[in-house]
Amino acid sequence: MRSSPLPPTVHQPGPPFHENTPSQALAMAGWIVLWLAAERLLAGQGFTPRGQLAVLLGSLAGLGGLTVLVGRRWLFLLFTSIRFAVTQGCFLAAAVLLATLAARDIVHRLWFTSLLAVLATSMLTVTWKRRPYTPARLGFLLVHVAPALVLMGLLWGRLAGVRAEVRLSPGVAVAILPGAGGSEQVHLPGFRFRLERIDGARSELVILDDRERELARKVISLGDPLTFRGYGFYQRAMDPGDPAGSAIRVVREPGLWLIRTGFASLLIGCVWMFYLKPGLKRRQAAKEKRP
């Protein structure tokens, strides 16, 4: 009796990368390690946070352009994959969770920004895929454009914005401030500000031009800043150890309007997608049922 021959071994290919969650997770981990290493290297070379961010954006633009030229279809499938959105969400949630437990700030870290950039690009690609934009898809469009708008606003602020903090005594005026978080010095354009007096937890500020002419004056307190030519002057919490001094935070956020638009887009989009669209569908179905 002859034994039957063994069936030939058939190599079963795994799912493609855009459908393969473990491979995506490995790639995301590699992506984080890459930007952690880049951050360390750039900081060692003396790059400021702004310079590091410019390198990140330049690299992303170069990498994105190259991938579009070489593997546009592959990139499109990946960025529009729901599995990839799930993988990204898991990584972002884990990152924020670990940062919260370890009481670390990750918002300004390069690797976290690189994760957000991938998420925003995915969202925009998915939005592009869902054309044409009918009223039924308006909610989807708004929700998926929102993260990209918020990220663009934040990046604009970090590239062209101002963050500075200074502790002043009454009568002292400044036009050059030390940057916050290791960023470079801030030069106020064509004006300076003086702390006039301290009244409890409030400070009276005066904005002066080059000829000592008063341009603006306000008593600021927590939650009630002075705004002048796009710059916000915020009262920081008073230091009980230094009652004669007042800490003032100076901020300029040029992308704030984009961030606010992104927030509005997210909320309106959610309401449209979750509540108005099902209502529209029900109404349409009822109309079609009628004789």
Next chain:
Amino acid sequence: MIGTVAAPGGWNLLHTGLQAAGFLCLTVASALGTRALLHVPGSPGAAGLEAGNLRWTRTGFLGLSGALVTGALGNWRMWGELGPSSPRDRWVLIAWLIFFVVLHVHRVKGFRPRSAILAGLAGWALALGGWLAAWAK
């Protein structure tokens, strides 16, 4: 660290109310999800409970989105910063990201509704626990 003084008056009330409403909706969603898990998969009873779980999860997600937005705008008004400044706000962000994942899991081909319910239950327990712990501190 900028500080932990909350934004003033009504704005803070709205922000905290949205956080609480978001978590409350997610709690209802989790209760419905738990009941759905106790039914036979595919039965009409389970399908209704799964649909209810998704509806409440979406409402909770909207509440958390509102809390994130009001938190960011309140922080901006207060400090000139948009990021979450308090541990509670950070837990809301974690919950938002978890339910971003859960809502997408519902749309992954081949995933059963039960996978999304289980993911939602785990996320709800973690995020609500962290948020309540941040309140207690």
